[in-house]
Amino acid sequence: MSMDLFGEVRRLVSMEEAARRYGFEPDRQRKIRCPFHEDSHPSLQLYQNGRGWWCYVCDQGGSVIDFVSRLFSIGPREAALKLNGDFSLGLAAGPARRLEARARQHAAYRRRQREQAFESAYLERQREFIDLRQELFMLPRGGRAGELLGRLDELEHWFRENPWR
Template identity: 45%
Template sequence: MKTSRSDLAAQIKAQVTTEAAARFYGYPPARNGFLRCPFHQGDRTPSLKLFPDGGWHCFGCGKGGSAIDFVMELFGITFPQACLRLNADFHLGLTSDTPDRKALSEARKKAQEAEERLAREEEEELALLQEHRYWWAVKLAFAPEPGDGDYIHPLYETAVKELPWLAYLLDCMADRRWSRWKN
């Protein structure tokens, strides 16, 4: 038995929240569920609200809807294209055939795993960023002053050694996020 386009969309909406889609495409919200709207220029303060029920609304430009609407706006694509993109990006495995309960359960599990992986990556990136800021502050605080002679503080030496490696790791994470966003 074939399912209609609206049934397929309902299945996607049931499995992918706008927050999960926003995070996946590189727009992580603040703890209060707000983020800067990618759909209008000049959004200096976050005006796009992600709701717990999976929807969203921008108080600046007035756009809103479901995760499918978010992807349509974000990539400038049609409704069917957005459904296909979410289906592929979140490995939902949905088809126009009616899925069985096992397939739905597996798809939800995969989506949950992808969301958890993204959350772990965000935590790792935040930890690296904090470590980078720490060593940057140490480098500035213990930088040799003119007239110190040949004395270099050991913490300064460590900071000089750590900073390039941390910057490299942060660049790698940014590249990974960028490649996920553009695909």
């Protein structure tokens, strides 16, 4: 499976996001001071929907990748990789790396599920423990009280074995 790294980066990172990430503050017309000429007045227009930028003074423009490439004096592929890294896009990793990332995500998801299951089991027993104690308090000694005490012991044991984490 091949991937169009340039196309994906252009699709995923807007000019405005990139400009802000690298220290520019677009004005209300989405213009910034051009870093490619001595600019006292914002003359570099940022466009939306992957249409890149254009500087009216330099009379030049390009994609978000061209912008980063020129800004950091690096090649277009390096610029695409930089954007991939700076915006954590997760592109450009080989198939093995992508599989690894997916396995990590899956493991994290399973861990969260186990934690949630534990928390609800814990809270349920805690509720039961409190209710039992209340009930026991109102019962005469012997008979059903013995049964409740047994269950309380069980619960106390469970809480010792399963500390809240």
